[in-house]
Structures are given as structure tokens and as C-alpha cells.
Amino acid sequence: STNMVTEIRLAPETANFFMELSNKEQSEWVDELKTRVDINKKSNVSVSILDTGVNDKNKIISDFFQEDGIIAYNPEWKTIDNNGHGTNLSGIAAYFNIEKLLQSPDIVKINHDLESVKILPDKGENGPELYGHITNQAVNLLKINRKDNKRVICLATTTEQSKDGKPSSWSASIDNQIYNDEDKTLFLISAGNTIPSENQ
Numbered sequence: 001s002t003n004m005v006t007e008i009r010l011a012p013e014t015a016n017f018f019m020e021l022s023n024k025e026q027s028e029w030v031d032e033l034k035t036r037v038d039i040n041k042k043s044n045v046s047v048s049i050l051d052t053g054v055n056d057k058n059k060i061i062s063d064f065f066q067e068d069g070i071i072a073y074n075p076e077w078k079t080i081d082n083n084g085h086g087t088n089l090s091g092i093a094a095y096f097n098i099e100k101l102l103q104s105p106d107i108v109k110i111n112h113d114l115e116s117v118k119i120l121p122d123k124g125e126n127g128p129e130l131y132g133h134i135t136n137q138a139v140n141l142l143k144i145n146r147k148d149n150k151r152v153i154c155l156a157t158t159t160e161q162s163k164d165g166k167p168s169s170w171s172a173s174i175d176n177q178i179y180n181d182e183d184k185t186l187f188l189i190s191a192g193n194t195i196p197s198e199n200q
Contacts, residue, residue: 015099029102030059037108039063045112046151047093050138051086053079053118060098061090061114068145069115073138082122089156090114115142115149120157128159132173139177139185153177156190 018026046069053072056065072079081087093114095101101108117138120126126134139153159170174187 013099018099018102027059033098033102033108034059034063036106037063037110039113040109040111043111043113044149046115046142046146046149047112048115048117048139048142048151048153049086049089049093050117050119050135050153050155051081051089051157052083052120053077053081053086054090054114054116055081055084055087056116058087058091061087061094064090064094064110064114065116066113066146069113069142071116071141071145072118073134073141074118074121077118077121079116079118081118083120085156086116086118089154090116093154112152115146115151117142129169131159131170132168135170136173136177151185153185153187155187158190 018029021029054061054065054070056062056070070079091098094110095108119134119138135155142149142151155174174189177185178187
């Protein structure tokens with residue numbers, strides 16, 4: 001009775017089954033999955049997370065990190081993730097839909113590893129005038145540490161500083177990394193979050 005509907009889809013299944021399991025049961029599911037995960041150690045492709053750091057001892061993602069691929073922009077910072085965001089993003093970068101993989105009996109072949117650069121402090125914030133410099137330095141540190149790697153940079157941090165879409169020193173710094181890089185580094189950047197009132 002209306003031409004406003006263009007498509008109908010089934011709602012995705014939630015991960016409630018796994019979320020409601022005990023820690024011991026969750027660990028058993030992860031252990032089983034890890035017996036089926038085949039990470040190509042000869043690959044030189046990395047997915048690089050620029051975020052809040054990483055808890056690389058997390059059983060789900062621990063096999064994806066090498067010691068020289070976990071650093072912090074500020075050498076005085078610890079690389080550990082006290083927020084959880086960088087660790088969660090690492091899980092998505094490693095497996096994408098882990099719920100689907102947990103329920104499958106198939107071998108999971110993965111052709112990349114993970115890198116983490118902590119670009120956000122545990123307390124306080126970086127000055128907006130430093131966003132571009134910090135991003136640029138983070139990528140350069142990875143290139144110095146692991147110079148032979150091809151990488152996809154994941155930047156999921158956002159700012160409210162630019163609301164008019166005009167170029168900033170931050171975007172200029174990223175442009176410089178992309179267009180002056182012979183290795184053709186790929187950036188995946190969060191476009192921003194919606195204002196909560198817009199979701200109603």
C-alpha cells in the first residue's frame with residue numbers, strides 16, 4: 001500500500017547466546033575456534049589499529065600480534081588498552097564476524113596480522129592541533145618498525161572540531177601519507193558518530 005518500502009530483510013541474529021555463557025564456557029568456544037584458525041605467517045599484510053591501545057594477551061587476538069607491532073605514539077605511555085575500544089576493534093579486524101565463525105566447523109584462513117598504535121592517552125585528551133601530527137607519527141613508527149609490511153590503517157577516532165567539512169591539518173596529514181606513499185597505504189576512517197537525538 002506504499003511505495004516507500006524498497007526492501008525487507010530479516011533482522012540479524014544477536015550474540016546473546018555467547019554473551020550469556022559463563023567465562024569458562026566462552027573460553028572453551030574460543031579454544032575450539034583457535035584450533036581451526038590458520039594465520040598465514042608468511043603474509044606481510046597488516047591491519048593497523050590507531051586507537052586506545054590493545055590487550056594483546058586477550059586469547060581471541062593474541063596470535064595476531066608481533067611484539068614489534070604494538071607501540072604507543074608517546075614512548076612514556078603504556079601500550080595496554082584501558083578503554084577496551086582498541087581491543088574490540090582488533091577483534092573485528094581479525095575475524096570480522098566472530099559469531100559466525102564460532103558456529104562453523106570450517107577452517108578459518110587469515111592472511112593478515114594486526115598492529116596497534118596507542119594514539120589516545122589513558123587520561124585527558126590530545127590537543128586538536130596535534131591530531132594530524134600524532135596520526136602521521138603513528139604511521140611512520142609502524143613503517144620504521146616493520147618496513148616491509150603492506151598495511152591497512154584503521155582510524156576509528158572522531159572529533160567534533162570540524163563540523164563544516166572543510167579540510168583540516170588532520171585530513172591534510174592523512175592525505176600526505178596516502179599520496180606520497182609508494183606502498184599505497186590504505187586508510188579506513190570513521191566518518192563520525194550521529195548525535196544521539198538524531199537516532200530517535
